[in-house]
Amino acid sequence: MKISLINAGKRFNRDWIFRNINQEFISGTAYAITGPNGSGKSTLLQAIGGAIMMSEGKANYTIANSQLAIGNTNAIEKEIEVDNAFRYISIAAPYLELIEEMTLLEMLEFHAQFKPLIPLTTIPDIISILGLKAAANKQIRFYSSGMKQRVKLAQAIFSDVPCVLLDEPCTNLDAVGIELYHQLIRDYGNNRLIIVSSNDPQEYSFCREKINITDFKTANVKRQT
Ligand SMILES: Nc1ncnc2c1ncn2[C@@H]1O[C@H](COP(=O)(O)OP(=O)(O)OP(=O)(O)O)[C@@H](O)[C@H]1O
Numbered sequence: 001m002k003i004s005l006i007n008a009g010k011r012f013n014r015d016w017i018f019r020n021i022n023q024e025f026i027s028g029t030a031y032a033i034t035g036p037n038g039s040g041k042s043t044l045l046q047a048i049g050g051a052i053m054m055s056e057g058k059a060n061y062t063i064a065n066s067q068l069a070i071g072n073t074n075a076i077e078k079e080i081e082v083d084n085a086f087r088y089i090s091i092a093a094p095y096l097e098l099i100e101e102m103t104l105l106e107m108l109e110f111h112a113q114f115k116p117l118i119p120l121t122t123i124p125d126i127i128s129i130l131g132l133k134a135a136a137n138k139q140i141r142f143y144s145s146g147m148k149q150r151v152k153l154a155q156a157i158f159s160d161v162p163c164v165l166l167d168e169p170c171t172n173l174d175a176v177g178i179e180l181y182h183q184l185i186r187d188y189g190n191n192r193l194i195i196v197s198s199n200d201p202q203e204y205s206f207c208r209e210k211i212n213i214t215d216f217k218t219a220n221v222k223r224q225t
Helices: 041-048 082-088 104-114 123-130 145-157 175-188 218-224
Strands: 002-012 015-026 030-034 056-064 077-080 089-092 163-167 193-197 209-212
Touching (some): 015 056, 015 193, 030 041, 041 163, 041 193, 056 082, 082 089, 104 123, 123 145, 123 175, 145 163, 145 175
Parallel strands (some): 030 193, 163 193
Antiparallel strands (some): 056 077
16 A cells, blocks of 8 residues: 655644645555654644545555455556545554443454454454453453553554554553564564554654654745745
8 A cells, every 4th residue: 555645734723733745655664753742643644544634735545456445446556535545544543442332352343344354363363462361351441541552453453454553552551562562563564554653762663764743844844945
């Protein structure tokens, strides 16, 4: 999958959060979006995922034929409308809630109806990898914050999509959880497009490309032009 930002900008009211971003994100590479608190990392990640609209510019989504979830085409690549991009993208983020009334087992089964699991992976496998076997039949509302974060990561990483967006992926994780996160990236991250939004280096240590959002603030953009 390839996501191309073309002259991308977002503002809330009169404040430009970022402007003039021209950047390609390509499968097989992990990218980090860095910057201080409130600088716009989450906003940019959501704009990349098509969850919020840009104020100017656009994002183009291209899928290799083999990754197409629907339809048939003879073309090697196909452009995807922004409204359909969610089919190819999963996201884990602090502001996205889990379905707390469900047990983990129920929630993973429910989720798999909308986004299939990566091949050869079963729900019991996932529960075991997460270290949550003993809690599989407990409602998620009774989970600790770190247990919930493991579930959010699993929901994103085990979805059979070419692009995984991770916003502050180690929020609430203990040392074992952080190691689990890195193991999941090692085991399931290859050949995918991974974009991590974070200001914590341990969350994005594996990312080859780094994009500092402060380079795309209006004042800096003006200075560059
Ligand atoms: N819906 C909204 N309406 C108005 N302003 C918003 C909205 N969402 C975010 N903002 C503002 O946009 C700016 C960027 O917020 P964002 O959450 O993207 O930053 P961040 O870099 O992810 O921060 P953090 O590191 O604290 O998570 C902040 O000033 C925030 O107040």
